[in-house]
Amino acid sequence: MRMETCPLLDPSAASRRECPWRDCRKPLPRLRRRWCSDACGLRFGIEHDFSREAILQRDKVCVRCGGTEHMEVNHKVPREGRGYNSGCYNHLEGLELLCRACHVVTTTMQRKWQRLAAAAQRCGENTARLL
Ligand SMILES: [Zn+2]
Ligand SMILES: [Zn+2]
Numbered sequence: 001m002r003m004e005t006c007p008l009l010d011p012s013a014a015s016r017r018e019c020p021w022r023d024c025r026k027p028l029p030r031l032r033r034r035w036c037s038d039a040c041g042l043r044f045g046i047e048h049d050f051s052r053e054a055i056l057q058r059d060k061v062c063v064r065c066g067g068t069e070h071m072e073v074n075h076k077v078p079r080e081g082r083g084y085n086s087g088c089y090n091h092l093e094g095l096e097l098l099c100r101a102c103h104v105v106t107t108t109m110q111r112k113w114q115r116l117a118a119a120a121q122r123c124g125e126n127t128a129r130l131l
């Protein structure tokens with residue numbers, strides 16, 4: 001994970017000795033090198049490590065049906081390959097709490113959509129070749 005490319009952070013904040021969160025930007029107290037406070041440092045961890053607990057606390061119930069059984073966390077933009085490493089795809093705004101039933105439906109829809117998008121792209125390439 002490269003923090004310079006994180007859209008939640010201001011890459012130039014360090015040079016002004018400010019907290020790099022775009023919605024914080026407090027001046028860094030003496031002896032602080034990166035974050036203005038432990039809370040901001042902790043937030044970076046929560047936003048970048050897959051955090052089931054944080055999503056549970058925020059959403060509490062399935063965001064589709066309001067169910068409360070078998071809660072699972074869904075990446076709104078589907079993860080490819082190893083999904084649970086730390087990185088910017090774990091930003092809390094990109095995660096949502098779903099019950100298992102809604103998660104299955106959502107994942108199936110996402111896969112279908114990916115296949116359709118890939119097919120449309122191939123189709124476009126073939127058409128371009130014909131022209
Ligand atoms: Zn801060
Ligand atoms: Zn549900």
Ligand SMILES: [Zn+2]
Pocket residue numbers: 006007008047048087088089091
């Ligand atoms: Zn990030």
